[in-house]
Amino acid sequence: MKYVNLFFGILAVTFITACIQRPANRIQGTWQLVEGKYNAPDTTLQYHKNKHMKIIGKNHFSTVWQDTSTQGYSGFNGGTYSFNNGLYIEHIDYSERGIGGRAIFKVNFKADTMIFTPATKEGKEKEYGSFEKWKRLE
Numbered sequence: 001m002k003y004v005n006l007f008f009g010i011l012a013v014t015f016i017t018a019c020i021q022r023p024a025n026r027i028q029g030t031w032q033l034v035e036g037k038y039n040a041p042d043t044t045l046q047y048h049k050n051k052h053m054k055i056i057g058k059n060h061f062s063t064v065w066q067d068t069s070t071q072g073y074s075g076f077n078g079g080t081y082s083f084n085n086g087l088y089i090e091h092i093d094y095s096e097r098g099i100g101g102r103a104i105f106k107v108n109f110k111a112d113t114m115i116f117t118p119a120t121k122e123g124k125e126k127e128y129g130s131f132e133k134w135k136r137l138e
Contacts, residue, residue: 026109027083028056031134033065034113039128054134056081061090083107087123088116103130112136 033052038045052065062078079093090103105116106125114136118129 025083027088027107027114028058029136030055030138031114032137033132034135035133036130038130041128053137085123087119089121105130105132 031054033047033050033054036047036050036052038047047065047067050065050067050069052063054061054063059080060078061081062076064074064076066074075096077090077092077095077097080091082089082091086107088105088107092101092103093099095101104119104121106119106123108115108117112135114134116130116132116134118126118131120126
């Protein structure tokens with residue numbers, strides 16, 4: 001009898017685990033920019049006053065933004081991405097500025113926050129580029 005109970009217990013746990021919907025990786029979801037800045041050798045540009053949203057799916061991403069401080073500039077981009085060993089690479093297939101390009105970031109997670117640090121394709125952090133903090137919405 002104890003083997004029957006054990007069998008049904010394992011079966012129940014397996015069934016419940018299989019039914020839980022989880023993204024294939026932690027980066028997938030809907031994100032809102034909390035803080036962002038672009039560092040260059042001679043200047044730093046803050047862009048946390050803008051409304052930025054990023055949606056990351058299984059193979060594709062899309063980002064839209066609007067500058068709410070001036071109600072002027074807005075933009076978008078999107079394409080495919082790869083995410084391996086904490087290195088996130090966006091392959092920009094479309095944007096308001098045209099097509100092409102890529103962005104490379106090291107990614108760290110703290111609770112529901114995703115932190116982007118500019119990186120080389122080898123994963124070495126860079127001093128200049130976009131530094132971003134995203135909060136998970138979904």
